[in-house]
Structure formats: C-alpha cells, structure tokens
Amino acid sequence: SVATASTPVTRNLPAQSFAESAQHSAHGGAQLGASSFLGGALGVAGLAGLSRRQRTKAARKLQTARQFSVQLPSIPFMAPPGKKTVIITGASSGLGLNAAKELAASGEWYVIMACRDFQKAEKAAKEAGMFADSYEVLHCDLASNRSVRHFVDAFHAMNRPLDALVCNAAVYFPNAHKPGIFLPGLFAGEGPRWSADGHELSFAANYLGHFLLCNLLLEDLKRSTVKPARCVILGTVTATVNGAELGGMIPPLAHVGNFEGLEKGMKAPVSMLDAHEFNGAKAYKDSKVCDVMLMKELHRRYHQETGIVFTSLYPGCIAETGLFREHYPLFQNLFPAFHKTVTKAYVSQEEAGRRLAACVADERYATSGSYYSWGGEAGTGGSGGKDAVENKDKELDWFMNYGSFRTLTVDEIGGEAADDARCRKLWDLSERLVQAR
Ligand code: LMG
Ligand code: NDP
Ligand code: PMR
Numbered sequence: 001s002v003a004t005a006s007t008p009v010t011r012n013l014p015a016q017s018f019a020e021s022a023q024h025s026a027h028g029g030a031q032l033g034a035s036s037f038l039g040g041a042l043g044v045a046g047l048a049g050l051s052r053r054q055r056t057k058a059a060r061k062l063q064t065a066r067q068f069s070v071q072l073p074s075i076p077f078m079a080p081p082g083k084k085t086v087i088i089t090g091a092s093s094g095l096g097l098n099a100a101k102e103l104a105a106s107g108e109w110y111v112i113m114a115c116r117d118f119q120k121a122e123k124a125a126k127e128a129g130m131f132a133d134s135y136e137v138l139h140c141d142l143a144s145n146r147s148v149r150h151f152v153d154a155f156h157a158m159n160r161p162l163d164a165l166v167c168n169a170a171v172y173f174p175n176a177h178k179p180g181i182f183l184p185g186l187f188a189g190e191g192p193r194w195s196a197d198g199h200e201l202s203f204a205a206n207y208l209g210h211f212l213l214c215n216l217l218l219e220d221l222k223r224s225t226v227k228p229a230r231c232v233i234l235g236t237v238t239a240t241v242n243g244a245e246l247g248g249m250i251p252p253l254a255h256v257g258n259f260e261g262l263e264k265g266m267k268a269p270v271s272m273l274d275a276h277e278f279n280g281a282k283a284y285k286d287s288k289v290c291d292v293m294l295m296k297e298l299h300r301r302y303h304q305e306t307g308i309v310f311t312s313l314y315p316g317c318i319a320e321t322g323l324f325r326e327h328y329p330l331f332q333n334l335f336p337a338f339h340k341t342v343t344k345a346y347v348s349q350e351e352a353g354r355r356l357a358a359c360v361a362d363e364r365y366a367t368s369g370s371y372y373s374w375g376g377e378a379g380t381g382g383s384g385g386k387d388a389v390e391n392k393d394k395e396l397d398w399f400m401n402y403g404s405f406r407t408l409t410v411d412e413i414g415g416e417a418a419d420d421a422r423c424r425k426l427w428d429l430s431e432r433l434v435q436a437r
Pocket of ligand 3: 174250
C-alpha cells in the first residue's frame with residue numbers, strides 16, 4: 001500500500017493514507033462528499049499498476065505535495081482526501097453513541113469518542129457494529145479540568161485535524177435532593193455531588209468541562225479545512241429556552257438567577273447557580289441553560305472571525321437512555337410509554353442519533369447561533385412548527401422528517417438563556433473557574 005500512512009503530518013492534515021480513505025469511502029461514502037471518494041480511489045488506482053520504484057517515487061511526490069499544502073493552509077483544495085474528524089463527548093451510550101455510529105457508518109467521518117469509561121466505550125462501539133478503523137476512544141472525564149486538558153493533549157498527539165466537536169455528555173440526578181419517600185430518610189437522596197475540582201457535578205460535567213473543551217479546541221476548529229467547521233452543544237426542552245412548551249413547564253423550572261452561586265465559586269456549600277437550595281433536577285436544567293448560553297456566546301465571540309458554526313439541539317425526548325439511570329424504576333418503566341402515547345415527544349435512540357449526526361454533517365443545519373428544537377408531531381403538545389404540521393407520518397423517515405425541527409435564531413433563544421449580558425457573565429465567571437487550578 002501507499003507509504004504515506006507513516007509520513008509525519010502536521011495538525012492541519014488528516015494523518016491518513018489514501019488507501020485508508022478509499023477503503024472507508026467504499027462502504028457507504030456516497031451520501032456525503034463524493035470528492036473524497038474520488039480522490040481516495042484515484043490516489044490508489046493511479047498507483048496500482050506501477051512498479052515498486054515508481055510507487056516509491058509517486059509516494060514521495062504525494063508527500064511533497066502534502067508538505068507543500070502545509071505551507072499553504074489557506075488553500076483548502078490542496079488538502080489530501082481523507083475523512084473528516086469529529087469529537088463526541090459521552091459517546092459510550094445513548095445519543096452520543098448513536099450519533100457516533102451514524103457518522104462512522106457514513107464513511108465520511110472518523111469519530112473520536114471522548115469518554116470517561118474506556119472499557120464501556122470500547123464495548124459499546126463494538127456492539128454498535130462500528131468498524132475498528134472508524135473510531136478511537138480517548139479518555140476524557142469532563143468532571144475534571146485536568147482530565148479535559150489531558151484529553152486535548154492526547155488528541156493533539158494524534159496529529160489529526162478537527163472538523164466538528166459535539167458537546168453531548170451529561171449526568172442527571174433527579175432524586176438527589178429528596179428527603180425520603182413516605183418517611184424522611186427512607187430512600188433519601190444523597191445530596192449534591194462534586195467534581196474533581198470541587199464544583200457541583202451536574203454543572204461541572206454537563207457545562208464547565210465543555211466550556212474548557214471548547215476553548216482548548218477552538219484553534220483546531222479554526223484550522224479545519226472543512227468549511228464550515230462545527231460545534232454542536234446539546235440543549236433540551238426542559239431548560240425552557242424555547243418559549244411556551246409543555247415540556248419546559250414541569251417543575252422544578254430552570255433558574256440561574258444572576259449567577260449568585262457561580263460568583264461564589266459553585267463549591268460546597270454552594271451547589272446551585274442561583275445560590276438557592278440544592279435540587280438535582282433543577283441543577284440539570286440549569287446546566288443545560290448554561291450549555292445553550294455557551295453556544296450563544298461562542299457564536300457571538302467567534303463565528304464571524306472564524307467561520308465556525310455553533311449550534312444547539314434538542315433532539316426530542318429520548319426516553320430510554322442512561323440519562324434516567326438514577327430515576328425510580330417505576331419512572332423508567334412508565335416514562336417511554338408516557339411520551340410515546342401522551343405527549344408524542346418520544347424519539348428512539350437511533351433516530352435521535354441521526355438527528356444529531358445531521359447537525360454535524362448536513363448543510364441544512366449550518367446556520368451559526370441556531371437552536372434546533374424537535375417540535376414533535378403536529379398538535380400533540382410539542383411546539384409543532386410549520387413543517388411539523390404537514391408531517392403526518394408516525395414512524396418518521398429521516399429525510400421526510402427533517403423539517404420538523406423548529407429553528408430558533410440566536411436572537412429568538414429565550415427563557416433563562418435570553419439575556420446576552422448574562423451569557424457574558426457566565427463566560428467570564430467560567431474562565432475564572434477553569435483557570436483556578
Ligand atoms: C419532579 O417532579 C420532582 O420533584 C423532581 O425531583 C424531579 O424528579 C423532577 O423533572 C424531574 O420531577 C415532577 C412531578 C411533578 O412529576 C411527577 O411526579 C410525575 C411523574 C410522572 C412521570 C411520567 C410518567 C407518567 C405516567 C402516566 C402513565 C402513562 C402510562 C402510559 C400512557 C397510556 C395512556 C393511554 O409534576 C407536575 O407537577 C406535573 C404538573 C405539571 C404542570 C404543568 C402543566 C400541566 C399541563 C397539563 C397537561 C396535561 C397533559 C397530560 C398529562 C397526562 C399525565 C398522565
Ligand atoms: P446517556 O446517559 O445515555 O449518555 C450520557 C453520556 O455522557 C454517557 O456516555 C456518559 O458516560 C457521559 N458522561 C457523563 N458524565 C461524564 C463525564 N464526567 N465525563 C465524560 N462523559 C460523561 O444520556 P443521553 O444520551 O440521553 O444524553 C446525551 C445528551 O442528550 C445530554 O447532553 C442530554 O442532556 C441530552 N438530552 C437528552 C434527552 C433525553 O431525553 N435523553 C433530551 C434532551 C437532551 P457513561 O456511559 O460512562 O455513563
Ligand atoms: Mg417531561 C410535550 C410535553 C413534554 C415534553 C416534550 C417533555 C420532555 N416532557 C413533557 C411533558 C411532561 N413531562 C408532563 C406533562 C409531565 C408530568 C407528568 C412530565 C414529567 C417529567 C418528569 C418527571 N418529564 C420529565 C421528567 C424528568 O425527570 C425528565 C427531566 O426533567 O429531566 C431533567 C423529563 C423530561 N421531559 C421531557 C424531556 C426531554 C425530559 C428529559 C430529559 C431532558 O430534559 O434532557
């Protein structure tokens with residue numbers, strides 16, 4: 001095979017041989033970017049009939065061309081063909097795993113699975129049928145600033161470009177604040193948990209780790225030759241950033257106040273952003289408000305200058321994921337049926353994975369600052385949306401159904417995430433927290 005796989009490549013270029021790229025494109029690369037398929041195929045086919053000496057010569061030429069393209073990074077078409085690279089946090093289960101699977105199977109994407117549990121992630125990827133050469137698991141615990149930094153170092157050591165970043169990992173502690181069932185103390189919640197750096201854990205893992213990760217990887221996204229590079233941050237309907245939706249009206253409601261708790265450092269005994277009493281369900285919703293604010297602030301600061309597209313997504317209610325692992329078994333059993341039959345907000349993990357993959361790869365979801373919110377089926381308690389009304393199909397085919405997202409522009413994002421001054425305040429206070437150690 002062509003000798004370029006071992007060629008030292010700078011971070012601007014995919015560290016990949018043409019043979020590898022052609023091989024991947026062969027299984028399903030038709031969907032996106034025929035150019036890399038052709039490029040890869042030509043790269044190999046063009047060399048196939050040559051003698052060893054001629055091949056070595058040709059390989060050297062390719063190498064020279066690559067080096068040359070390093071000196072002229074502003075000419076994107078000089079970049080060699082190869083797969084695009086996406087980092088997905090929390091890809092060991094649920095939405096992240098299914099999006100990873102979808103993107104890897106397209107043949108166009110190399111997926112870096114940024115996970116806190118290496119073994120679990122490897123096992124999940126294998127069970128999902130992902131090809132061994134379509135992904136890599138790198139350790140990343142978002143609840144530790146140091147781990148996030150180590151992850152970024154490990155990623156840089158791979159000499160890969162970065163074309164998309166998906167901030168997906170999250171934890172949810174719905175019962176942590178409860179004094180007990182029937183009697184005080186009976187099955188009582190354990191109260192707040194804390195990250196390696198001492199911050200409330202839902203805030204740290206769902207938001208602060210991602211804040212640091214986005215900052216550390218911004219330069220990589222800037223250098224991507226894939227235009228536009230993207231950063232997708234998961235939001236949710238329960239964070240109530242999308243106006244009057246039933247899913248956003250179930251108590252406890254998100255409330256970040258004026259970040260009084262954050263100003264105090266979000267360390268024990270302060271566990272809530274508004275410095276109120278701890279509530280696990282609210283802590284999750286607050287952290288997702290911060291995720292949407294992070295997207296808004298990244299967009300405001302960097303979109304124009306860098307061209308990077310920053311978006312948020314609510315993919316529907318994926319009622320069967322590990323997110324509800326700490327909820328009561330009764331809840332876990334009834335929740336999917338409730339959303340399938342009553343609210344119609346239910347979405348399967350596979351379909352949700354496709355929706356997230358579309359936000360990474362589909363040109364229809366490339367407007368920076370957008371919040372793509374799944375509207376649910378028409379007239380069923382979801383926000384609906386013009387396109388959803390026209391959609392009568394129940395088992396929704398992806399291509400028919402993409403229009404059921406309701407898109408909010410950056411200025412339409414509401415609720416707790418509406419105020420731009422507060423988004424800035426969140427950014428400034430977060431910077432302080434991640435530099436503190
Ligand atoms: C909080 O409680 C906890 O306090 C908190 O700790 C945390 O856990 C948090 O968000 C998580 O929840 C919320 C609590 C209050 O909700 C419940 O306790 C209800 C739990 C039920 C979970 C869903 C399972 C439902 C089972 C129904 C059975 C369906 C089975 C299949 C269906 C077959 C049908 C053919 O919640 C409330 O306060 C609710 C009130 C919210 C008011 C907001 C707006 C009300 C609008 C009413 C519209 C009605 C829509 C239909 C509802 C149908 C309900 C069955
Ligand atoms: P899952 O629990 O299935 O997946 C969450 C992932 O995050 C897991 O892989 C988990 O790792 C990982 N994770 C948790 N903490 C950390 C950490 N400290 N460091 C690294 N990884 C971590 O839940 P979902 O797939 O449902 O959630 C994915 C995203 O979708 C979340 O952002 C959530 O807010 C969002 N979302 C979910 C909805 C739903 O209905 N489920 C609705 C709207 C939004 P591990 O496997 O090791 O536990
Ligand atoms: Mg909700 C269209 C109505 C709708 C939608 C879209 C959601 C999404 N939920 C809706 C309605 C209701 N929920 C109603 C009427 C009730 C009262 C019975 C209800 C209750 C409820 C609970 C107890 N819902 C929940 C919980 C949770 O513990 C979940 C949660 O709040 O996690 C923070 C949850 C969710 N509902 C949703 C979605 C998407 C969730 C889960 C996760 C998330 O927001 O990321």
